[in-house]
Amino acid sequence: MMTVQNPTILQHPTTIQACCPTCHHQGEFMLLGVQTWPKVVATKMGMPETIGTYQCEHCETTISEVDLSR
Numbered sequence: 397m398m399t400v401q402n403p404t405i406l407q408h409p410t411t412i413q414a415c416c417p418t419c420h421h422q423g424e425f426m427l428l429g430v431q432t433w434p435k436v437v438a439t440k441m442g443m444p445e446t447i448g449t450y451q452c453e454h455c456e457t458t459i460s461e462v463d464l465s466r
């Protein structure tokens with residue numbers, strides 16, 4: 397089960413500069429929270445155990461940092 401926690405784990409930057417896949421706007425994404433996955437699930441999907449969730453400042457789309465870095 398996926399849980400969303402407050403962004404207290406600061407291995408995730410509070411803002412990321414990236415191009416939004418939804419509105420194609422190059423801008424700033426703000427950290428909304430951190431998803432924590434069980435180690436078994438993370439390993440199976442090839443993802444980190446904690447993933448920051450970010451929001452586009454332009455269209456308010458939320459996206460995970462995994463998708464942003466692609």
Ligand SMILES: [Zn+2]
Pocket residue numbers: 416417418419420421452453454455456457
């Ligand atoms: Zn956007």
